[in-house]
Amino acid sequence: MTVNEVASVLDAEIVTAGDLNAEVKTACGSDMMSDVLAFVKDQSVLLTGLNNPQVVRTAEMMDMRCIIFVRGKEPTEEVVALAKQKEITILKTQHRLFTACGLLYSHGLSGGDRS
Template sequence: MKVHDIIEVLDAEILVEGDLDQELKTACGSDMMSDVLAFVKDQSVLLTGLLNPQVVRTAEMMDMHCIVFVRGKRPEQLVLNLAQQRDITVLATPYRMFTACGKLYKAGLEGGTAI
């Protein structure tokens, strides 16, 4: 799956445009950044309802390519600027967390290995 597939599946709006042809392996949905940081292997997409700069920092440390803000939420410009500097695509989807994750899973994006 690629970033532009996610945009289609989630009816998402692009807030920061990075490489939309970037291949994505697995995703992670969480509002708890320490839980995201606990599973290091090849997560490419972060779905979250949290809006602070630490979301981008977490994605940066994990080498993630795409952040999706769920439930129509939009972070402030400072957060978007940070993502832009790091070449991370930022999307906003109207769907809630569970639905957004479910749609992506159904479309073939997996969650990676279990603990």
């Protein structure tokens, strides 16, 4: 699905838009960026409740297209500014992490390969 469709499935607000037509197939949900860096391979969506600029840095290093803040977390100005600069889409949803992941999974996104 596209980033735009991800937003609609999660009833999410688009905080800042990168390429909304980018095609995404896999996602990962974590508040621990160390684990994202160590375990993620080709996931293009990151769902998290962690709210600091290193979330955007991590997504950038992993070539991710979209960050979704769950539980209605309001990304800080620094986070939004960095995401804009890196052309990464930021979405905000009221859903909790488990529910948001479940919704995306049931709409066809997968967790990607285990390695």
